[in-house]
Amino acid sequence: xxxxxxxxxxxxxxxxxxxxxxxxxxxxxxxxxxxxxxxxxxxxxxxxxxxxxxxxxxxxxxxxxxxxxxxxxxxxxxxxxxxxxxxxxx
Amino acid sequence: xxxxxxxxxxxxxxxxxxxxxxxxxxxxxxxxxxxxxxxxxxxxxxxxxxxxxxxxxxxxxxxxxxxxxxxxxxxxxxxxxxxxxxxxxxxxxxxxxxxxxxxxxxxxxxxxxxxxxxxxxxxxxxxxxxxxxxxx
Numbered sequence: 001x002x003x004x005x006x007x008x009x010x011x012x013x014x015x016x017x018x019x020x021x022x023x024x025x026x027x028x029x030x031x032x033x034x035x036x037x038x039x040x041x042x043x044x045x046x047x048x049x050x051x052x053x054x055x056x057x058x059x060x061x062x063x064x065x066x067x068x069x070x071x072x073x074x075x076x077x078x079x080x081x082x083x084x085x086x087x088x089x090x
Numbered sequence: 091x092x093x094x095x096x097x098x099x100x101x102x103x104x105x106x107x108x109x110x111x112x113x114x115x116x117x118x119x120x121x122x123x124x125x126x127x128x129x130x131x132x133x134x135x136x137x138x139x140x141x142x143x144x145x146x147x148x149x150x151x152x153x154x155x156x157x158x159x160x161x162x163x164x165x166x167x168x169x170x171x172x173x174x175x176x177x178x179x180x181x182x183x184x185x186x187x188x189x190x191x192x193x194x195x196x197x198x199x200x201x202x203x204x205x206x207x208x209x210x211x212x213x214x215x216x217x218x219x220x221x222x223x224x225x226x
Contacts, residue, residue, distance in 0.1 A: 010188070057150065059151050066147070082151065086144055086147070087115070087144070087167060087185070087188075088144035088185045089142070089143060089179060089185050090141055
């Protein structure tokens, strides 16, 4: 089950500069674990205490996973996972 | 230094005035690697707050895809402060994730005179930069 993961500029230090990488899994959590195996350090940028960081947006295709199960969101072969840091401030 | 057209400055200020007293936010896209802001995109402030802003996540994805398709990137990321000066707050610094972007702050605390300043924010370090406005 291979998916394509788009990596934002700020996290490309973990992927050797690659804008998108391939990963495997049937849920977002599995995809992130697989990413971590190949691109160490990414998981800590995305997950904190068993949940997605509040200020990281993750989408499966066009769906914000916040509304489709978070880390348990299902992914299937050929899906696109996009990671975008929230643009926020005070 | 940020080099920017007058009409884009006017558009950011108009957006900030319109959303006052809530914070307004948006970005100005330009050709990738050009450092030239060209296309202003007013973003929804999902927080609708006078003290906080956050791009609406669904809109952010849509705009990100558009920019990718056009070989553009966010050259400017702007937001307003409605009661304080145009200087990055602690939360602005904490959430600044785009080292290549010019972070523009517009203050609307004075109803007549606006204040507009630009910064680089890299690894938590704020560096103010001059703004050169090109009359358009």
